[in-house]
Amino acid sequence: MAKEKLVKEITSMDEDFAKWYTDVVLKAELIDYASVKGCMIIRPYGWAIWENIQKILDAMFKETGHENVSMPMFIPESLLQKEKDHVEGFAPEVAWVTHGGAEKLEEKLCVRPTSETLFCDHYKNIIHSWRDLPKLYNQWCSVVRWEKTTRPFLRSREFHWQEGHTIHATAEEAQVETIGMLNVYAEFAEKYLAMPVIKGVKTEKERFAGAVDTYTIEAMMHDGKALQSGTSHFFGDGFAKAFGIQFTDKDNKQATPFQTSWGVSTRLIGAIIMTHGDDNGLVLPPAVAPVQLVVIPIASHKEGVTEKATEVYERLKKVCRAKIDNSDNSPGWKFAEYEMKGVPLRLELGPRDIENNQCVLVRRDNGEKTVVSLDELEAKVPEMLEAVRDGLYNKALANRSEKTYVATSMEEMIDVADNKPGFIKAMWCEDRACEEALKEKAGVSSRCMPFEQEQLSDKCICCGKPAKKMVYWGKAY
């Protein structure tokens, strides 16, 4: 009954997905609202997920030769303005610091919305010769964008992220880096977050302000909407020229370097929630779950149960992030609580189990119960965590496959967009007017031109002229 009560507090996904989402982030204690509108407090359980994401990604960055640095959080107005497209894209949504103490600043400072300009300013100081290249830098920090409409993790005025900024002697090397980091993101999303993604390149309209090309990984949420989950930008030499960064090449000539940037943010936590969550709450991929397994003693007033459960917990602590709940809440309440919190595995242990030298492992992703001998726990638990990951991945992939449609005419596009939430594959002439028409008539935006192209027809779905690219269209967070 306790379980029912707790779960009833969550709105059902099918009833109201947006409300379900808000219920989950609050009731799983991921966030609390802050006094500043559009900002959030990330609570211990939410922050622990981000710490796990950071740990894995940071190791992947370091393995691929990147180093962490720390840039200031402020950008002088004049610095932000140096690259024309960039300032146009970001100036309308930055927070401005105008006073230090009681004094008005000579030049106002924006709180970084992203740090390209800061990195360029630094690169100009430290890069002189081809020997100084490449620089493969990254930073973990928070940035600020003064959004009108906000939602926890998905769009907030301050959010945490990492931003990689690299600079290279040649365009080719920078391009390899851009794609390389997109691949790191895709691998991370699929392997660790159990979240299938589509890799592709953004249309010009959806490109990052100042980029030559923006690459993206796009994921589909449970409700069929798209979530841009990571981007990697190739800048060509545009920023370097705007900032006057030059180096002496091997032939002793002055040359202009090429740059990239790439980032993922706490949005990924939103992606996890909306990809894997269900009506019982959060479902966490084991790799980033703060608690991977919770031990719940059954009938713990009976002799020996608490002791045996503690012994099992002590053993399992060594193979995964385990927790034991010895509180006086009922097992039913505990089941609901850890389901709500998305703990991948629950271990139940009662007097009869102890007699039989066994326990019951329950998977959060599908509720499957397995009786496991206590002697085999150290081997079985990692296997089952892996199985949960695979289960989540396959379920998400099935959801995406089911909700991916093809449209070969405008009528079809409008029909699908109106009635079937999901991705819509359709051919496009690469004309921005057609992209805008699709937004207006069908309410969809281009998600990406996937690396894996298909020839659905030879005509643009909108204007009928020769098609150049297959595009994924959809509604997005």
Place this chain on the structure above:
Amino acid sequence: MAKEKLVKEITSMDEDFAKWYTDVVLKAELIDYASVKGCMIIRPYGWAIWENIQKILDAMFKETGHENVSMPMFIPESLLQKEKDHVEGFAPEVAWVTHGGAEKLEEKLCVRPTSETLFCDHYKNIIHSWRDLPKLYNQWCSVVRWEKTTRPFLRSREFHWQEGHTIHATAEEAQVETIGMLNVYAEFAEKYLAMPVIKGVKTEKERFAGAVDTYTIEAMMHDGKALQSGTSHFFGDGFAKAFGIQFTDKDNKQATPFQTSWGVSTRLIGAIIMTHGDDNGLVLPPAVAPVQLVVIPIASHKEGVTEKATEVYERLKKVCRAKIDNSDNSPGWKFAEYEMKGVPLRLELGPRDIENNQCVLVRRDNGEKTVVSLDELEAKVPEMLEAVRDGLYNKALANRSEKTYVATSMEEMIDVADNKPGFIKAMWCEDRACEEALKEKAGVSSRCMPFEQEQLSDKCICCGKPAKKMVYWGKAY
């Protein structure tokens, strides 16, 4: 010669300590100046030191039951103003955000100078019953204080730190926490940074804005000046009352909780530099050194040297943070470079060494060379890293002992303060007027009332009235 050239670029410590410091932070590539005055770019080598500090401290915090969270970076003006002493202390030095995009904000926001007010606002939401207590929270972030005079790491407008904020049912429990975290800081400073510290309590004048008691660890720099290296504050129930935080206690009555906060910052990197550095540059304590040992092949053009050096490097990578320098720079240049960067151990390996199945290990702290059999490396290197830590600690302790004086009269105080940089122990009546007189006449401030009190005399050095406390006085960064 290369070595000489490189080293000559650093000002000698005795000639100009401040300039020596600036030379070291720039030439060891710890920082670069940013376009915003008083802010700094922390470069990979500097940031890697901070990451090592974070890793060790974070584990110590978690072991003592603390959890990480993330608060927003902005504080609405009205929130900052809730605790009277606190706002008085911080308002004059905060950066104010007044505009979001083109729009003027209804209420201006300060960029957090510290986050007591944000934590209180959150605690008010989440604490209802004694079951919700204690909350033992910490966050790693950067904060902003609009200082007039700035120096890299020591005092900058933005700096990185951790801030612990805890809330408890009783004053006693909060006091135990306050002292407990001071002890964590002291242990960290002494064991990992090889930096002896004096633990004590601040005078009322030097207390944190809003605190009942501020505890501190004070370190002595090479030049005899003091550096406040970490503080831990007991707030009593002042903040809780100002913010209306209440809970239902075990007797079902409304009660007010008690709070603490505690922090250390990137100042610690300044402390490391000025405690251990010498005329050849940085000297890093092994626990936080990004590179603990560098392998330098000698006469690497000779057959087999590079191969053997690489083999040694591959072995040592498993026992410490090792690096090999196979570049075409001369060994002399490399020696100077890694001395400048403070790498604790250098391993030299040449053809003759290889013949004898040995290498030479050189300690950065004292230049001592030890011939070590290649068979014993895995055992010897950790031992020698430990020896470097001990060497650094003992040297710093000797410096502090040598530069700690006793004054029993005002004349003595003024004489020592004028002529002998260091700590001065003297008795005090606890009257603020005397503390201010000492500042005016001798130019010293109270560093702390140490836990280890001594009875130097029974009279206040300033007014001659009965003394209540022995105080460490000095000039401080």
